[in-house]
Structure formats: C-alpha cells, structure tokens
Amino acid sequence: MKVERWVFAGLAIFLFVVTPIYWLSAHEIAGALALGLSGLFCLMISGYVLAVGRRIDARPEDDKLAEVIDGAGTLGFFPPTSIWPFWCAVCVALICLGPPFGWWISILGIAFGIWATSGWAFQYYRGEYQH
The missing domain is CATH 1.10.287 (Helix Hairpins)
Incomplete structure (x- = not known):
C-alpha cells in the first residue's frame, strides 16, 4: 500500500x-x-x-x-445482475425531490428506501442466487 x-x-x-x-x-x-x-x-x-x-x-x-x-487468483466476489441498485437509486431520487416539491415525497422515498436496501442486503437469501 x-x-x-x-x-x-x-x-x-x-x-x-x-x-x-x-x-x-x-x-x-x-x-x-x-x-x-x-x-x-x-x-x-x-x-x-x-x-x-x-x-x-x-x-x-x-x-x-x-x-x-x-x-493471479480470485480478485473478489462480483455479484450477478441485480435490480436492487436501481431501486435504491430511485429512492435517493425521491428523497432529493422531496424538499422542492413536498416533504411527503421524501417520506415516501425513505419508506421505499428501507424496502430497497433490505432487498439489496438479503438478495442472496432467496430466489435464484440463494445459498
């Protein structure tokens, strides 16, 4: 280093x-x-x-x-395709749109953000990539 x-x-x-x-x-x-x-x-x-x-x-x-x-060797774990980063980005956009257009949009973005980050964190515990 x-x-x-x-x-x-x-x-x-x-x-x-x-x-x-x-x-x-x-x-x-x-x-x-x-x-x-x-x-x-x-x-x-x-x-x-x-x-x-x-x-x-x-x-x-x-x-x-x-x-x-x-x-040479394994460089790390790279996850397969995932939709969860997209939903997290949508939630961040909603949170940022809240102050100019209404605080209720930020609250909605935070609520959906909890769902999106939970899905991203637990994506390997269900579905096709479960282990």
Missing part, C-alpha cells in the same frame, strides 16, 4: 502549500479553510493506509521483485 500512502501524502503536502498562497492572494477564509481541511483529510487517509499496510501482508504491487503471476 506504499503507492496509495504516497499519493495521499503528496496531495496533503500540496494542499498545505497551496492554502497560505490562496489565503494571501484571495483573502477568502472559506476557500482557505476548505483547502486546509482537505489537506488534513488527505493526511488522515495517508495515516490510515500506513497503519493498515503495516498489519497486512505485502501485496504483489508493493514488491519490486514480483511477477505478473503473483497477482
């Missing part, structure tokens, strides 16, 4: 350098605060990746002597 750590650490350094330059040139507190907090968040992610990278085994991407075959 060395690459990820250096990407976020480099981004944090860049943001910490740019923040005072932005403050001196624009005299805007909101933008300078956003840049500074973004730098802190990148530093936090870099620290998290550093801590996790020390606890897990080295990946083939981190080994300079690794070959392509070292990365």
